[in-house]
Amino acid sequence: MFDTLIDQFWSLTLSGIALGFIYVLVSLGYTMVYGVLRMINFANSEIFMFGTFATIIISRDFLGNVDGSKTLPLPKLLLTISLCLIGSMIVSGLVAVFVELVAYRRLRARGTNKLATLISAIGISIVLSEFMRMITHSRPTLNPRILEKKSLFEIAGANFRIDTVLTIVFAAVLFFVLDRFVKFSRLGRAIRAVSMNEDASKLMGIDLNRVISATFLIGGMMSGAAAFFYTLTYENTKFNVGFTLGLAAFTAAVIGGIGNIRGAFFGGLSLGLVEVYASAVLGTQWKSVTVFVILVLVLVVKPSGIFGEAVQQTRA
Amino acid sequence: MKFLSVFKDLNLRDKGAEFWENSSPTKRKVIATSLVGLAALLPFMGVGILDTPVSDYGAVLVYPVGMFILMALGLNIVVGKSGLLDLGYVAFFAIGAYTMAILGTHTSLNTWEIMPIGIALAMLAGFILGLPALRLRGDYLAIVTLGFGEIVRISALNTKAIGGPNGIANIPVPPSIGPIKFNLNDQKAYFWVVLIMILLTIWMIRRLSVRRAGRAWEAIRQDEDVAELMGVNTLRYKLWSFSLGAAIGGAAGVLYGSKTLFIAPEMFTLNVSILILACVVFGGMGNIWGVMVGAAILAYLPERIRFISDARLFVFGLALVITMNFRPDGILPRKKREKVIVKKVSN
Structure with missing residues (x-):
């Protein structure tokens, strides 16, 4: 039972870290919105899903990378990667802003109870995923290979492929930039102020609607970046691609203490590792069950998350 | 938007309640009996305006219309009465259906004997899930119940003993009651059974609503902290609400299994939970009549209109x-006195 785990430990660890970084980026979408609204952004998985489709459409239809068997020349490759990354971040960000406008704003202005907002968010999430299901006729969409998955180097049996390295490096950089941004920029300070005390920050002249929209935009952009790396690695997508991934990312956010940006980093990485190890031991079909069980355990034993209290100041 | 504000003030629920409270006992009995009689005759009204072009009218009345109403009433205890958002309601439906399938194909028990077992197992599942989950609030509870629904489905998918992805086939239909036979070409008998189950559920909810449990749920929904401070054992009543909702889901599942003859894990996805939730919310959370009207409309329209x-x-x-944005109380809102007063935050 544990043979695969022991034999391929380092290789599994590497893929766990790569998966973990995708979780980190998606869980930022949950954690930032939770920070300012104290509410789960149920549509985040659909925001992610739109990013994967944006990546494919930009690469396949706009740039004409239809034949996946040919290696792209370097300038075109760089162009494709940067355009897809930026495009997918913009699309996901805009979808997130749309979600906020349609599902949250009116209810917030009226001050209805939490249940109503929650149901409205679930509704918009269904609308988005069903919209995509109907135009793709429930079929998976393939992404013609952008990047040949060459092995760069190997350490202790772990194969550092170029897409793995790209995912890890870019995600780490994005996370670092976001962390600095929230800490030092004017908007970042406003976001933190709203998350600490909504009424007080309103009295200090912060435009609440603007800050909340911006939070959705930034969280959505992070999910969009994750969508790009996901499509780069797995090379296909489907209307319900965000469902399991979104739940895992949410679990990651809870593990790290939801609302806590640095917590999301550790939560995402540890969940990625645990998920990969668990699939090696139990088989991949129990993967999502493992994630749910972890979520329930964390919520019951320590609902504030592992890093919930220790890094309170960095709350988004 | 002016017409909407007129629409907003229209409260059929209060008008209906007023009419009912002012009626004499004889008048009430006459109204109730004729309503039930009218409902029982529904299978014969398949011609003309009510006919469904997409699928067989008699079958539509049982599933989705009847079943959706039944499950919406069950979910209404959890979401509408106690204010707990349960996104894993399909799990109890699945447990009921699987109980029927497994016991029906492996033992000589018939549907009516399996019914209490299915209900008991669904209640037990509700209790086991509720014990840890109901300590959580709001959105966390929603996510955990959603996860539970998925766990049940994935476990059924991965367990070879109950057919895995192929499910279970040849589930027996219920035995005849006197002259009434159950067969799939003419589903009137199924409809009458669903109708009786709906009536029993309504009776149960109405009785409970005016007793200690109903008052406790009402208090929990309006403000859980205050309820706790007033000495309501909130966890206990939340568990009751959860298990009762689960029991109704389980009962619907047993009948469903006995009606479709074949079940597979893919019939019990999150979508079913969402559909039932939409029925409850659209009709009016917490109001039995609203929930029934909402479920009937949302279940019937897709069969009537192909698009x-x-x-x-x-x-x-x-x-x-x-509904949430423009009429958060649904088409038939709950009684005015049961509404939660929320502090209005201005921007």
């Missing part, structure tokens, strides 16, 4: 967003 049947979930999602 909606293709985009069923899309329409249901829209129904959730629009």
Whole structure:
């Protein structure tokens, strides 16, 4: 039972870290919105899903990378990667802003109870995923290979492929930039102020609607970046691609203490590792069950998350 | 938007309640009996305006219409009465259906003997899930119940003993009651059974609502902290609400299994939970009549209009967003005195 785990430990660890970084980026979408609204952004998985489709459409239809068997020349490759990354971040960000406008704003202005907002968010999430299901006729969409998955180097049996390295490096950089941004920029300070005390920050002249929209935009952009790396690695997508991934990312956010940006980093990485190890031991079909069980355990034993209290100041 | 504000003030629920409270006992009995009689005659009204072009009218009355009403009433105890958002309601439905399938194919028990077992197992599952989950609030509870629904489905998918992805086939139909026979070409008997189950559920909810449990749920829904401080054992009543909702889901599942003859894990996805939730929310959370009207409309329309049947979930999602934004109490809101007063935050 544990043979695969022991034999391929380092290789599994590497893929766990790569998966973990995708979780980190998606869980930022949950954690930032939770920070300012104290509410789960149920549509985040659909925001992610739109990013994967944006990546494919930009690469396949706009740039004409239809034949996946040919290696792209370097300038075109760089162009494709940067355009897809930026495009997918913009699309996901805009979808997130749309979600906020349609599902949250009116209810917030009226001050209805939490249940109503929650149901409205679930509704918009269904609308988005069903919209995509109907135009793709429930079929998976393939992404013609952008990047040949060459092995760069190997350490202790772990194969550092170029897409793995790209995912890890870019995600780490994005996370670092976001962390600095929230800490030092004017908007970042406003976001933190709203998350600490909504009424007080309103009295200090912060435009609440603007800050909340911006939070959705930034969280959505992070999910969009994750969508790009996901499509780069797995090379296909489907209307319900965000469902399991979104739940895992949410679990990651809870593990790290939801609302806590640095917590999301550790939560995402540890969940990625645990998920990969668990699939090696139990088989991949129990993967999502493992994630749910972890979520329930964390919520019951320590609902504030592992890093919930220790890094309170960095709350988004 | 002016017409909407007129629409907002229209409270059929209070008018109906006023009419009912002012009626004499004889008048009430006459109204109730004729309503039930009218409902029982529904299977014969399949010609003309009520007919469904997409699928067989008699079958539509049982599933989705009747079953949706039954499950919406069950979910209404949890979401509407106690204010707990349960996104894993399909799990109890699945447990009921699987109990029926397994016991029906492996033992000589018939549907009516399996019914109490299915209900008991669903209640037990509700209790086991509720014990850890109901300590959580709001959105956490929603996510955990959603996860539970998925765990049940994935476990059924991965367990070879109960057929895995192929499910279970040849589930027996219920035995005849006197002259009434159950067969799939003419589903009147199924409809009458569902109708009786709906009536029993309504009776149970109405009785409980005016007793200690109902008052406790009401208090929990309005403000859980205050309820706790007033000495309401909140966890205990939340567990009751959860298990009762689960029991109704389980009962619907047993009948469903006995009606479709074949079940597979893919019939019990999150979508079913969302559909039922949409029924409850659209009709009016917490109000039995609203929930029934909402479920009837949302279950019937997709069968009547082909376009909606293709985009069923899309329409249901829209129904959730629009209801919450423009008429958060649903088409038939709960009684005015039961509304939660929320502090208005101005921007």
